[in-house]
Amino acid sequence: MTAPKAPLPSDSPSSKDFIRDIVEDDLRSGKHAGVVTRFPPEPNGYLHIGHAKSICLNFGIAQEFGGRCHLRFDDTNPVKEEVEYVDSIQEDVRWLGFDWGDHLYYASDYFGQLHDWALQLIRDRKAYVCELSAEEMRLHRGTLTEPGKPSPWRERSVEENLDLFARMRAGEFPEGSKVLRAKIDMAHSNMNLRDPVLYRILHQSHHRTGDQWCIYPTYDFAHGQSDALEHITHSLCTLEFEVHRPLYEWFLANLPVPSRPRQIEFSRLSLTYTVMSKRKLLQLVKENHVEGWDDPRMPTISGYRRRGYTPESIRNFCSQIGITKFKGLTDVGVLEHCIREHLNAIAPRAMAVLDPLKVIIENYPEGQVEEMEIANHPSHPEAGTRNLPFCRELYIEREDFMEDPPKEFYRLGPGREVRLRGAYFLKCHSVIKGDSGKVVELRCTYDPETRGGNNPPDGRKVKATMHWVSARHAVPAEVRLYDRLFKVESPEAGDDDFLSLLNPDSLKILSDCQLEPALARAMPGDRFQFERLGYFSVDPKLSRPGSPVFNRTVSLKDSWAKVKGQ
Protein backbone atom coordinates (compact mmCIF):
# COMPACT_ATOMS: atom_id res chain seq x y z
CA MET A 1 0.00 0.00 0.00
CA THR A 2 1.57 3.27 -0.99
CA ALA A 3 0.60 6.84 -0.32
CA PRO A 4 -1.44 8.38 -3.10
CA LYS A 5 0.18 11.00 -5.24
CA ALA A 6 -1.96 13.67 -3.74
CA PRO A 7 -0.80 17.22 -4.19
CA LEU A 8 0.86 18.35 -1.01
CA PRO A 9 -0.62 21.50 0.34
CA SER A 10 2.23 23.89 -0.23
CA ASP A 11 3.25 25.85 2.78
CA SER A 12 0.85 28.70 2.99
CA PRO A 13 2.60 31.93 2.09
CA SER A 14 4.12 33.32 5.21
CA SER A 15 2.12 36.29 6.21
CA LYS A 16 3.95 39.48 6.87
CA ASP A 17 5.06 40.29 10.37
CA PHE A 18 6.93 43.14 11.99
CA ILE A 19 10.29 41.38 11.61
CA ARG A 20 9.85 40.74 7.89
CA ASP A 21 8.83 44.40 7.58
CA ILE A 22 12.12 45.46 9.17
CA VAL A 23 14.14 43.12 6.95
CA GLU A 24 12.36 44.41 3.87
CA ASP A 25 13.00 48.03 4.86
CA ASP A 26 16.68 47.33 5.51
CA LEU A 27 17.05 45.73 2.11
CA ARG A 28 15.16 48.47 0.31
CA SER A 29 17.04 51.26 2.04
CA GLY A 30 20.34 49.62 1.20
CA LYS A 31 21.34 49.20 4.84
CA HIS A 32 22.08 45.58 3.95
CA ALA A 33 22.76 44.00 0.57
CA GLY A 34 21.43 40.65 1.73
CA VAL A 35 19.96 39.07 4.80
CA VAL A 36 21.81 36.66 7.10
CA THR A 37 20.00 35.06 10.04
CA ARG A 38 20.92 32.31 12.44
CA PHE A 39 19.29 29.66 14.58
CA PRO A 40 21.36 29.45 17.79
CA PRO A 41 20.28 26.53 20.00
CA GLU A 42 22.15 25.58 23.14
CA PRO A 43 22.86 21.83 22.90
CA ASN A 44 21.41 21.07 26.32
CA GLY A 45 18.20 19.32 25.29
CA TYR A 46 16.09 18.25 22.35
CA LEU A 47 14.32 20.76 20.13
CA HIS A 48 10.62 21.37 20.73
CA ILE A 49 7.76 22.94 18.81
CA GLY A 50 8.74 26.37 20.17
CA HIS A 51 12.13 25.98 18.51
CA ALA A 52 10.31 25.05 15.31
CA LYS A 53 8.75 28.51 15.40
CA SER A 54 12.20 30.09 15.58
CA ILE A 55 13.63 27.74 12.92
CA CYS A 56 10.80 28.52 10.51
CA LEU A 57 11.25 32.24 11.15
CA ASN A 58 15.01 32.34 10.68
CA PHE A 59 15.31 29.89 7.80
CA GLY A 60 12.05 31.17 6.32
CA ILE A 61 13.24 34.77 6.17
CA ALA A 62 16.56 33.69 4.65
CA GLN A 63 14.70 31.75 1.95
CA GLU A 64 12.18 34.46 1.17
CA PHE A 65 14.75 37.22 0.87
CA GLY A 66 17.40 35.19 -0.90
CA GLY A 67 19.80 35.22 2.03
CA ARG A 68 21.18 32.48 4.23
CA CYS A 69 20.64 31.09 7.69
CA HIS A 70 23.38 29.69 9.90
CA LEU A 71 23.04 26.89 12.39
CA ARG A 72 25.12 27.92 15.38
CA PHE A 73 25.42 25.97 18.58
CA ASP A 74 25.53 28.31 21.53
CA ASP A 75 27.90 26.13 23.53
CA THR A 76 29.41 28.42 26.14
CA ASN A 77 28.44 26.35 29.17
CA PRO A 78 30.12 22.91 29.14
CA VAL A 79 28.34 21.95 32.35
CA LYS A 80 25.06 21.38 30.53
CA GLU A 81 25.98 20.57 26.96
CA GLU A 82 26.38 17.22 25.22
CA VAL A 83 27.04 15.86 21.73
CA GLU A 84 23.86 13.76 21.85
CA TYR A 85 21.97 17.05 21.75
CA VAL A 86 24.15 18.47 18.99
CA ASP A 87 23.30 15.45 16.83
CA SER A 88 19.58 15.42 17.57
CA ILE A 89 19.29 19.13 16.84
CA GLN A 90 20.82 18.73 13.40
CA GLU A 91 18.58 15.79 12.63
CA ASP A 92 15.48 17.72 13.69
CA VAL A 93 16.29 20.87 11.72
CA ARG A 94 16.92 18.78 8.60
CA TRP A 95 13.73 16.79 9.13
CA LEU A 96 11.79 20.04 9.32
CA GLY A 97 13.08 20.67 5.82
CA PHE A 98 15.80 23.27 6.31
CA ASP A 99 19.40 23.36 5.13
CA TRP A 100 22.24 25.42 6.55
CA GLY A 101 24.62 24.43 3.74
CA ASP A 102 28.22 25.01 4.84
CA HIS A 103 27.17 27.35 7.58
CA LEU A 104 27.45 25.17 10.65
CA TYR A 105 29.12 27.02 13.51
CA TYR A 106 29.77 26.80 17.22
CA ALA A 107 30.20 29.67 19.63
CA SER A 108 33.19 27.66 20.85
CA ASP A 109 34.82 28.29 17.44
CA TYR A 110 35.22 31.87 18.63
CA PHE A 111 36.71 31.24 22.09
CA GLY A 112 40.12 32.50 20.89
CA GLN A 113 38.76 35.70 19.40
CA LEU A 114 36.52 36.31 22.39
CA HIS A 115 39.50 35.90 24.70
CA ASP A 116 41.48 38.47 22.68
CA TRP A 117 38.57 40.88 22.90
CA ALA A 118 38.39 40.38 26.66
CA LEU A 119 42.08 41.33 26.83
CA GLN A 120 41.34 44.43 24.82
CA LEU A 121 38.55 45.50 27.17
CA ILE A 122 40.98 45.10 30.08
CA ARG A 123 43.57 47.28 28.32
CA ASP A 124 40.87 49.82 27.57
CA ARG A 125 40.03 49.86 31.30
CA LYS A 126 36.55 48.53 30.48
CA ALA A 127 36.92 45.19 32.24
CA TYR A 128 38.38 43.94 35.51
CA VAL A 129 38.95 40.78 37.48
CA CYS A 130 36.59 40.64 40.43
CA GLU A 131 37.10 38.42 43.48
CA LEU A 132 33.69 38.84 45.06
CA SER A 133 31.86 35.58 45.70
CA ALA A 134 28.59 35.02 43.87
CA GLU A 135 26.73 35.91 47.04
CA GLU A 136 28.74 39.09 47.64
CA MET A 137 28.29 40.11 44.05
CA ARG A 138 24.55 39.73 44.39
CA LEU A 139 24.59 41.99 47.43
CA HIS A 140 26.67 44.60 45.62
CA ARG A 141 24.39 44.55 42.63
CA GLY A 142 21.61 46.40 44.44
CA THR A 143 17.95 45.74 43.70
CA LEU A 144 15.41 46.69 41.08
CA THR A 145 14.78 49.97 42.89
CA GLU A 146 18.18 50.66 44.46
CA PRO A 147 21.52 51.24 42.72
CA GLY A 148 24.38 48.83 43.28
CA LYS A 149 27.73 49.47 44.94
CA PRO A 150 31.00 49.18 43.09
CA SER A 151 33.12 46.11 43.66
CA PRO A 152 36.26 46.75 45.75
CA TRP A 153 38.24 45.24 42.83
CA ARG A 154 36.81 47.62 40.28
CA GLU A 155 39.79 50.00 40.08
CA ARG A 156 42.66 47.57 39.71
CA SER A 157 45.48 48.46 37.36
CA VAL A 158 45.53 47.18 33.82
CA GLU A 159 48.68 45.20 34.60
CA GLU A 160 47.17 43.49 37.59
CA ASN A 161 44.00 42.64 35.66
CA LEU A 162 46.03 41.24 32.78
CA ASP A 163 48.09 39.14 35.15
CA LEU A 164 45.10 37.82 37.07
CA PHE A 165 43.12 37.04 33.93
CA ALA A 166 46.10 35.16 32.48
CA ARG A 167 46.34 33.11 35.66
CA MET A 168 42.60 32.44 35.57
CA ARG A 169 43.11 31.04 32.13
CA ALA A 170 46.15 29.07 33.25
CA GLY A 171 44.02 27.25 35.79
CA GLU A 172 45.60 28.69 38.94
CA PHE A 173 42.30 29.46 40.65
CA PRO A 174 39.36 27.35 41.73
CA GLU A 175 35.88 27.69 40.24
CA GLY A 176 33.92 30.60 41.63
CA SER A 177 36.93 32.43 43.03
CA LYS A 178 37.27 35.05 40.31
CA VAL A 179 35.41 36.37 37.29
CA LEU A 180 36.10 38.91 34.60
CA ARG A 181 33.55 41.72 34.61
CA ALA A 182 32.78 44.58 32.29
CA LYS A 183 33.07 48.00 33.88
CA ILE A 184 29.86 49.75 32.87
CA ASP A 185 27.53 51.32 35.43
CA MET A 186 26.63 49.92 38.85
CA ALA A 187 23.72 52.34 39.14
CA HIS A 188 22.10 51.58 35.79
CA SER A 189 18.35 50.98 35.87
CA ASN A 190 18.97 47.96 33.67
CA MET A 191 20.53 45.32 35.92
CA ASN A 192 22.31 43.80 32.95
CA LEU A 193 24.57 46.82 32.73
CA ARG A 194 25.67 46.68 36.39
CA ASP A 195 29.13 45.30 35.56
CA PRO A 196 28.04 41.98 33.99
CA VAL A 197 30.23 38.89 34.11
CA LEU A 198 32.21 38.19 30.93
CA TYR A 199 34.18 35.12 31.90
CA ARG A 200 33.87 32.55 34.66
CA ILE A 201 36.16 29.72 35.76
CA LEU A 202 34.83 26.25 34.95
CA HIS A 203 37.19 23.30 35.37
CA GLN A 204 35.08 21.27 33.02
CA SER A 205 35.90 19.74 29.70
CA HIS A 206 33.95 20.93 26.73
CA HIS A 207 32.31 18.73 24.08
CA ARG A 208 34.37 20.39 21.35
CA THR A 209 37.36 22.15 22.90
CA GLY A 210 38.10 19.45 25.45
CA ASP A 211 40.40 20.73 28.21
CA GLN A 212 41.81 23.59 26.19
CA TRP A 213 39.98 26.13 28.32
CA CYS A 214 39.04 26.43 31.96
CA ILE A 215 37.49 29.87 31.58
CA TYR A 216 34.33 30.23 29.53
CA PRO A 217 32.56 33.32 28.19
CA THR A 218 29.01 34.04 29.30
CA TYR A 219 26.09 34.16 26.88
CA ASP A 220 26.16 37.96 26.86
CA PHE A 221 29.83 38.17 26.01
CA ALA A 222 29.59 35.51 23.30
CA HIS A 223 26.33 35.97 21.48
CA GLY A 224 26.49 39.39 19.88
CA GLN A 225 30.14 39.05 18.92
CA SER A 226 29.44 35.65 17.36
CA ASP A 227 26.65 37.27 15.37
CA ALA A 228 29.03 40.00 14.27
CA LEU A 229 31.76 37.52 13.28
CA GLU A 230 29.27 35.68 11.06
CA HIS A 231 27.96 38.93 9.62
CA ILE A 232 24.46 38.17 10.85
CA THR A 233 22.23 41.08 9.83
CA HIS A 234 19.17 40.31 11.96
CA SER A 235 19.59 38.43 15.20
CA LEU A 236 16.16 37.16 16.18
CA CYS A 237 15.51 35.98 19.70
CA THR A 238 12.74 35.68 22.24
CA LEU A 239 11.34 38.37 24.49
CA GLU A 240 13.31 37.56 27.64
CA PHE A 241 16.44 38.85 25.89
CA GLU A 242 14.93 42.27 25.40
CA VAL A 243 16.65 43.65 28.51
CA HIS A 244 19.95 42.25 27.27
CA ARG A 245 19.86 44.26 24.07
CA PRO A 246 21.61 47.36 25.53
CA LEU A 247 24.44 45.08 26.65
CA TYR A 248 24.49 43.33 23.27
CA GLU A 249 24.95 46.76 21.72
CA TRP A 250 27.52 47.89 24.29
CA PHE A 251 29.87 45.09 23.24
CA LEU A 252 29.40 45.84 19.55
CA ALA A 253 30.15 49.50 20.22
CA ASN A 254 33.22 48.87 22.37
CA LEU A 255 34.91 46.15 20.34
CA PRO A 256 36.33 46.25 16.78
CA VAL A 257 33.73 43.82 15.45
CA PRO A 258 33.50 43.25 11.69
CA SER A 259 29.78 43.96 11.40
CA ARG A 260 26.82 45.37 13.29
CA PRO A 261 23.96 42.90 13.68
CA ARG A 262 20.61 44.05 15.04
CA GLN A 263 18.82 42.08 17.74
CA ILE A 264 15.04 41.86 17.42
CA GLU A 265 12.85 40.06 19.91
CA PHE A 266 9.61 38.17 19.38
CA SER A 267 7.29 36.20 21.62
CA ARG A 268 8.02 32.54 22.26
CA LEU A 269 5.35 29.93 21.64
CA SER A 270 3.13 28.63 24.42
CA LEU A 271 0.70 25.81 23.70
CA THR A 272 -2.30 24.75 25.75
CA TYR A 273 -1.97 21.50 27.70
CA THR A 274 1.79 21.36 27.33
CA VAL A 275 4.98 22.58 28.97
CA MET A 276 7.71 24.08 26.88
CA SER A 277 10.50 24.74 29.34
CA LYS A 278 13.58 22.64 28.58
CA ARG A 279 14.15 22.14 32.27
CA LYS A 280 10.70 20.59 32.69
CA LEU A 281 10.98 18.48 29.57
CA LEU A 282 14.33 17.19 30.82
CA GLN A 283 12.72 16.35 34.15
CA LEU A 284 9.92 14.41 32.44
CA VAL A 285 12.55 12.36 30.64
CA LYS A 286 14.97 11.90 33.57
CA GLU A 287 12.25 10.86 35.99
CA ASN A 288 10.64 8.52 33.47
CA HIS A 289 7.27 10.20 33.33
CA VAL A 290 7.59 9.66 29.59
CA GLU A 291 9.52 7.12 27.57
CA GLY A 292 12.18 9.56 26.36
CA TRP A 293 12.67 12.79 24.46
CA ASP A 294 10.90 11.23 21.49
CA ASP A 295 7.90 9.95 23.44
CA PRO A 296 4.93 10.70 21.16
CA ARG A 297 3.30 12.73 23.93
CA MET A 298 6.24 15.13 24.14
CA PRO A 299 6.07 18.50 22.37
CA THR A 300 9.52 17.81 20.95
CA ILE A 301 10.22 17.65 17.24
CA SER A 302 11.34 14.05 17.68
CA GLY A 303 8.16 13.28 19.63
CA TYR A 304 5.93 14.70 16.90
CA ARG A 305 7.96 12.88 14.26
CA ARG A 306 7.52 9.56 16.04
CA ARG A 307 3.84 10.28 16.56
CA GLY A 308 3.35 10.64 12.81
CA TYR A 309 3.31 14.41 12.28
CA THR A 310 4.65 15.64 8.96
CA PRO A 311 7.23 18.44 8.62
CA GLU A 312 4.81 20.24 6.30
CA SER A 313 2.13 20.34 8.96
CA ILE A 314 4.51 21.80 11.53
CA ARG A 315 5.79 24.41 9.09
CA ASN A 316 2.24 25.29 8.21
CA PHE A 317 1.38 25.62 11.88
CA CYS A 318 4.32 27.97 12.40
CA SER A 319 3.16 30.23 9.63
CA GLN A 320 -0.43 30.22 10.91
CA ILE A 321 0.46 31.41 14.41
CA GLY A 322 2.40 34.44 13.24
CA ILE A 323 5.15 36.46 14.90
CA THR A 324 4.44 39.22 17.43
CA LYS A 325 5.64 40.63 20.71
CA PHE A 326 2.44 39.64 22.45
CA LYS A 327 2.80 36.80 24.91
CA GLY A 328 -0.21 34.63 24.17
CA LEU A 329 -1.29 31.05 24.60
CA THR A 330 -1.97 29.16 21.39
CA ASP A 331 -4.68 26.51 21.33
CA VAL A 332 -3.08 23.13 20.65
CA GLY A 333 -6.18 22.56 18.48
CA VAL A 334 -4.54 24.71 15.82
CA LEU A 335 -1.63 22.27 15.58
CA GLU A 336 -4.06 19.36 15.46
CA HIS A 337 -5.97 21.07 12.70
CA CYS A 338 -2.77 21.45 10.67
CA ILE A 339 -1.85 17.77 10.89
CA ARG A 340 -5.42 16.64 10.13
CA GLU A 341 -5.51 18.88 7.11
CA HIS A 342 -2.29 17.45 5.70
CA LEU A 343 -2.97 13.82 6.54
CA ASN A 344 -6.49 14.03 5.16
CA ALA A 345 -4.91 14.94 1.85
CA ILE A 346 -2.14 12.34 1.74
CA ALA A 347 -2.95 9.40 4.02
CA PRO A 348 -4.34 6.25 2.39
CA ARG A 349 -7.44 4.87 4.12
CA ALA A 350 -7.48 1.54 5.91
CA MET A 351 -9.83 -0.53 8.04
CA ALA A 352 -8.96 -1.23 11.66
CA VAL A 353 -11.08 -2.27 14.57
CA LEU A 354 -9.62 -1.13 17.88
CA ASP A 355 -12.11 -2.74 20.25
CA PRO A 356 -13.45 -5.77 18.39
CA LEU A 357 -16.97 -7.16 18.71
CA LYS A 358 -17.68 -10.36 16.80
CA VAL A 359 -20.45 -10.51 14.21
CA ILE A 360 -21.78 -13.75 12.68
CA ILE A 361 -23.71 -13.33 9.44
CA GLU A 362 -26.16 -16.19 9.66
CA ASN A 363 -27.33 -16.13 6.05
CA TYR A 364 -23.82 -15.90 4.57
CA PRO A 365 -22.46 -19.21 3.18
CA GLU A 366 -20.12 -20.88 5.68
CA GLY A 367 -17.12 -21.47 3.46
CA GLN A 368 -17.40 -18.45 1.17
CA VAL A 369 -14.87 -15.60 0.98
CA GLU A 370 -15.35 -12.59 -1.28
CA GLU A 371 -12.90 -9.86 -2.24
CA MET A 372 -14.43 -6.43 -1.76
CA GLU A 373 -12.79 -3.65 -3.76
CA ILE A 374 -12.38 -0.46 -1.77
CA ALA A 375 -10.89 2.92 -2.67
CA ASN A 376 -7.64 3.91 -1.00
CA HIS A 377 -8.69 7.55 -0.89
CA PRO A 378 -12.21 8.88 -1.36
CA SER A 379 -11.18 12.08 -3.12
CA HIS A 380 -8.13 10.79 -5.00
CA PRO A 381 -9.20 8.00 -7.38
CA GLU A 382 -5.62 7.91 -8.68
CA ALA A 383 -4.64 6.41 -5.33
CA GLY A 384 -6.26 3.20 -6.58
CA THR A 385 -8.17 0.49 -4.79
CA ARG A 386 -7.45 -2.60 -2.75
CA ASN A 387 -9.35 -5.81 -2.03
CA LEU A 388 -10.55 -6.71 1.43
CA PRO A 389 -11.63 -10.26 2.26
CA PHE A 390 -15.22 -10.62 3.46
CA CYS A 391 -16.70 -13.70 5.09
CA ARG A 392 -19.31 -14.96 7.53
CA GLU A 393 -17.41 -13.80 10.61
CA LEU A 394 -16.46 -10.19 11.09
CA TYR A 395 -15.32 -7.76 13.73
CA ILE A 396 -16.93 -4.38 14.17
CA GLU A 397 -16.13 -1.65 16.66
CA ARG A 398 -17.76 -2.37 20.01
CA GLU A 399 -18.63 1.32 20.25
CA ASP A 400 -20.71 1.01 17.06
CA PHE A 401 -23.30 -1.20 18.76
CA MET A 402 -25.79 -0.32 21.48
CA GLU A 403 -28.32 -2.70 22.87
CA ASP A 404 -30.70 0.07 23.76
CA PRO A 405 -29.70 2.97 21.57
CA PRO A 406 -31.07 6.51 21.94
CA LYS A 407 -32.65 8.19 18.94
CA GLU A 408 -29.54 10.18 18.02
CA PHE A 409 -27.42 7.04 17.79
CA TYR A 410 -27.69 5.75 14.29
CA ARG A 411 -25.32 2.86 14.26
CA LEU A 412 -26.12 -0.81 14.98
CA GLY A 413 -28.67 -2.07 17.50
CA PRO A 414 -31.13 -4.95 17.72
CA GLY A 415 -33.41 -4.81 14.68
CA ARG A 416 -31.36 -2.02 13.08
CA GLU A 417 -29.65 -2.00 9.72
CA VAL A 418 -26.37 -0.32 8.75
CA ARG A 419 -23.94 -0.36 5.86
CA LEU A 420 -20.57 -2.08 6.14
CA ARG A 421 -18.29 0.18 4.18
CA GLY A 422 -17.70 -1.13 0.68
CA ALA A 423 -19.38 -4.45 1.52
CA TYR A 424 -23.04 -5.09 2.36
CA PHE A 425 -25.98 -3.88 4.40
CA LEU A 426 -26.07 -5.67 7.72
CA LYS A 427 -29.01 -6.15 10.07
CA CYS A 428 -28.76 -7.22 13.69
CA HIS A 429 -31.17 -9.86 14.94
CA SER A 430 -29.90 -11.05 18.27
CA VAL A 431 -27.31 -10.42 20.91
CA ILE A 432 -25.26 -13.05 22.66
CA LYS A 433 -23.96 -12.27 26.11
CA GLY A 434 -21.28 -13.80 28.27
CA ASP A 435 -21.67 -14.83 31.90
CA SER A 436 -21.03 -11.30 33.12
CA GLY A 437 -23.74 -9.93 30.89
CA LYS A 438 -21.24 -8.40 28.48
CA VAL A 439 -22.20 -8.55 24.82
CA VAL A 440 -19.81 -11.03 23.19
CA GLU A 441 -21.34 -11.63 19.77
CA LEU A 442 -23.94 -10.31 17.38
CA ARG A 443 -26.11 -12.47 15.14
CA CYS A 444 -26.89 -10.66 11.93
CA THR A 445 -27.99 -11.10 8.33
CA TYR A 446 -26.78 -9.39 5.21
CA ASP A 447 -28.60 -8.31 2.08
CA PRO A 448 -26.97 -9.87 -1.03
CA GLU A 449 -28.51 -7.12 -3.15
CA THR A 450 -26.28 -4.47 -1.54
CA ARG A 451 -22.92 -5.83 -2.68
CA GLY A 452 -20.20 -3.16 -2.67
CA GLY A 453 -22.23 -1.26 -0.13
CA ASN A 454 -24.70 -0.03 -2.73
CA ASN A 455 -28.28 0.87 -1.96
CA PRO A 456 -30.69 -1.99 -2.65
CA PRO A 457 -33.24 -1.87 -5.52
CA ASP A 458 -36.09 -1.28 -3.09
CA GLY A 459 -34.61 2.09 -2.24
CA ARG A 460 -33.96 1.31 1.42
CA LYS A 461 -31.53 3.69 3.09
CA VAL A 462 -29.43 3.42 6.22
CA LYS A 463 -28.15 6.17 8.48
CA ALA A 464 -24.74 4.74 9.26
CA THR A 465 -21.76 3.33 7.42
CA MET A 466 -19.36 1.40 9.60
CA HIS A 467 -15.87 -0.02 9.34
CA TRP A 468 -15.22 -3.73 9.74
CA VAL A 469 -12.62 -6.45 9.22
CA SER A 470 -12.92 -10.14 8.43
CA ALA A 471 -12.42 -12.10 11.62
CA ARG A 472 -10.78 -14.94 9.72
CA HIS A 473 -8.28 -12.75 7.91
CA ALA A 474 -7.59 -9.80 10.22
CA VAL A 475 -4.15 -9.39 11.79
CA PRO A 476 -3.93 -8.62 15.47
CA ALA A 477 -1.88 -5.58 16.44
CA GLU A 478 -1.03 -3.17 19.20
CA VAL A 479 -2.30 0.39 18.85
CA ARG A 480 -1.32 3.26 21.12
CA LEU A 481 -3.71 6.12 21.76
CA TYR A 482 -2.30 9.38 23.05
CA ASP A 483 -4.08 12.16 24.84
CA ARG A 484 -2.80 15.50 26.12
CA LEU A 485 0.09 15.10 28.54
CA PHE A 486 -1.42 17.54 31.04
CA LYS A 487 -4.90 17.84 32.49
CA VAL A 488 -4.98 21.62 32.57
CA GLU A 489 -4.74 24.29 29.89
CA SER A 490 -1.67 26.00 31.23
CA PRO A 491 0.38 23.65 33.39
CA GLU A 492 3.12 26.28 33.64
CA ALA A 493 0.84 28.99 34.97
CA GLY A 494 0.27 28.47 38.69
CA ASP A 495 2.59 27.58 41.56
CA ASP A 496 1.48 23.96 41.41
CA ASP A 497 4.07 21.32 40.90
CA PHE A 498 3.62 20.69 37.20
CA LEU A 499 4.06 16.95 37.70
CA SER A 500 0.84 16.85 39.72
CA LEU A 501 -0.94 18.14 36.62
CA LEU A 502 0.11 15.24 34.40
CA ASN A 503 -2.80 13.48 32.72
CA PRO A 504 -2.78 9.89 34.01
CA ASP A 505 -4.62 8.76 30.87
CA SER A 506 -2.25 10.29 28.32
CA LEU A 507 -1.28 6.85 27.00
CA LYS A 508 -3.67 4.00 26.32
CA ILE A 509 -2.22 0.79 24.94
CA LEU A 510 -4.69 -1.40 23.06
CA SER A 511 -3.25 -4.85 22.51
CA ASP A 512 -6.23 -6.61 20.96
CA CYS A 513 -6.86 -4.60 17.81
CA GLN A 514 -7.74 -6.26 14.50
CA LEU A 515 -6.42 -4.79 11.27
CA GLU A 516 -7.07 -5.42 7.62
CA PRO A 517 -4.48 -7.95 6.37
CA ALA A 518 -2.37 -5.60 4.22
CA LEU A 519 -1.49 -3.51 7.26
CA ALA A 520 0.80 -6.29 8.48
CA ARG A 521 3.23 -5.18 5.78
CA ALA A 522 3.22 -1.50 6.74
CA MET A 523 6.68 -0.02 7.22
CA PRO A 524 7.93 2.22 10.05
CA GLY A 525 6.72 5.76 9.53
CA ASP A 526 3.87 4.79 7.16
CA ARG A 527 0.77 6.83 7.79
CA PHE A 528 -2.87 5.83 7.35
CA GLN A 529 -6.29 7.03 8.13
CA PHE A 530 -8.10 4.24 9.97
CA GLU A 531 -11.55 5.04 8.70
CA ARG A 532 -13.82 6.76 11.19
CA LEU A 533 -11.12 6.66 13.87
CA GLY A 534 -8.20 8.91 13.08
CA TYR A 535 -4.71 9.05 11.61
CA PHE A 536 -2.22 6.41 12.65
CA SER A 537 1.41 5.76 11.86
CA VAL A 538 3.75 2.84 12.32
CA ASP A 539 5.99 3.31 15.35
CA PRO A 540 9.62 3.10 14.26
CA LYS A 541 10.88 1.86 17.62
CA LEU A 542 8.32 -0.70 18.74
CA SER A 543 7.33 -2.33 15.47
CA ARG A 544 8.76 -5.65 14.28
CA PRO A 545 8.72 -6.88 10.70
CA GLY A 546 5.24 -8.24 10.02
CA SER A 547 3.88 -6.94 13.31
CA PRO A 548 3.61 -3.20 13.34
CA VAL A 549 2.70 -1.12 16.36
CA PHE A 550 0.57 1.87 15.47
CA ASN A 551 0.57 5.29 17.10
CA ARG A 552 -2.50 7.45 16.85
CA THR A 553 -1.21 10.72 15.45
CA VAL A 554 -4.51 12.54 15.90
CA SER A 555 -8.16 11.50 16.04
CA LEU A 556 -10.72 12.48 13.45
CA LYS A 557 -13.06 15.26 14.44
CA ASP A 558 -15.99 13.59 16.11
CA SER A 559 -19.33 15.34 16.23
CA TRP A 560 -20.99 12.23 17.67
CA ALA A 561 -18.72 12.55 20.71
CA LYS A 562 -20.19 16.01 21.24
CA VAL A 563 -23.78 14.78 20.99
CA LYS A 564 -22.95 11.90 23.30
CA GLY A 565 -21.22 14.20 25.77
CA GLN A 566 -24.35 16.23 26.41
Place this chain on the structure above:
RNA sequence: UGCCUUAUGGUGUAACGGUAGCACAACAGAUUCUGAAUCUGUUUGUCAAGGUUCGAAUCCUUGUAAGGCAACCA
Protein backbone atom coordinates in the same frame (compact mmCIF):
# COMPACT_ATOMS: atom_id res chain seq x y z
C1' U B 1 8.01 52.37 45.76
C1' G B 2 12.69 51.10 39.47
C1' C B 3 13.40 50.06 34.23
C1' C B 4 11.62 47.73 29.76
C1' U B 5 7.66 45.52 26.86
C1' U B 6 2.71 44.32 25.48
C1' A B 7 -2.87 45.03 25.03
C1' U B 8 -7.88 43.87 18.38
C1' G B 9 -14.06 38.36 18.93
C1' G B 10 -13.43 32.33 23.07
C1' U B 11 -8.03 31.66 20.98
C1' G B 12 -4.01 33.18 17.59
C1' U B 13 -3.34 37.13 14.25
C1' A B 14 -4.15 41.37 9.93
C1' A B 15 -5.23 46.39 8.98
C1' C B 16 1.46 51.21 8.70
C1' G B 17 -4.38 58.10 9.73
C1' G B 18 -9.44 56.39 5.41
C1' U B 19 -15.04 50.04 4.86
C1' A B 20 -12.06 46.28 11.50
C1' G B 21 -10.27 41.27 7.73
C1' C B 22 -8.21 36.06 8.14
C1' A B 23 -7.45 31.26 10.64
C1' C B 24 -8.83 27.98 14.59
C1' A B 25 -12.96 27.11 17.77
C1' A B 26 -18.35 27.40 18.30
C1' C B 27 -23.29 27.25 16.10
C1' A B 28 -26.87 26.36 11.89
C1' G B 29 -27.93 24.30 7.13
C1' A B 30 -26.52 21.52 2.49
C1' U B 31 -24.02 17.28 1.02
C1' U B 32 -21.91 12.54 2.09
C1' C B 33 -20.84 4.73 1.38
C1' U B 34 -16.06 7.88 7.07
C1' G B 35 -21.18 11.32 12.64
C1' A B 36 -14.63 12.63 8.60
C1' A B 37 -13.78 15.67 4.46
C1' U B 38 -16.32 19.34 1.41
C1' C B 39 -19.79 23.64 0.64
C1' U B 40 -22.94 27.79 2.53
C1' G B 41 -24.23 30.87 6.35
C1' U B 42 -24.23 32.89 11.60
C1' U B 43 -22.52 34.65 16.49
C1' U B 44 -18.67 37.22 19.06
C1' G B 45 -13.66 42.27 19.01
C1' U B 46 -10.15 47.53 18.91
C1' C B 47 -8.32 47.53 27.75
C1' A B 48 -10.30 52.59 29.90
C1' A B 49 -10.66 57.94 29.90
C1' G B 50 -9.17 62.28 27.72
C1' G B 51 -6.66 64.85 23.53
C1' U B 52 -4.83 65.83 18.18
C1' U B 53 -7.48 65.31 13.34
C1' C B 54 -12.40 66.23 8.33
C1' G B 55 -11.37 61.20 9.95
C1' A B 56 -7.91 57.21 15.24
C1' A B 57 -7.29 50.10 16.42
C1' U B 58 -3.29 53.19 14.46
C1' C B 59 -0.52 59.50 16.81
C1' C B 60 -0.19 62.07 22.07
C1' U B 61 -1.36 62.05 27.57
C1' U B 62 -2.99 59.62 31.84
C1' G B 63 -4.71 55.33 33.93
C1' U B 64 -5.58 49.87 34.17
C1' A B 65 -4.04 44.92 33.38
C1' A B 66 -0.43 41.30 31.93
C1' G B 67 4.63 39.84 31.15
C1' G B 68 10.14 40.33 31.50
C1' C B 69 14.56 41.89 34.40
C1' A B 70 18.32 41.58 40.62
C1' A B 71 22.70 33.05 37.56
C1' C B 72 29.61 33.01 37.58
C1' C B 73 22.18 29.82 32.77
C1' A B 74 20.87 30.61 27.78
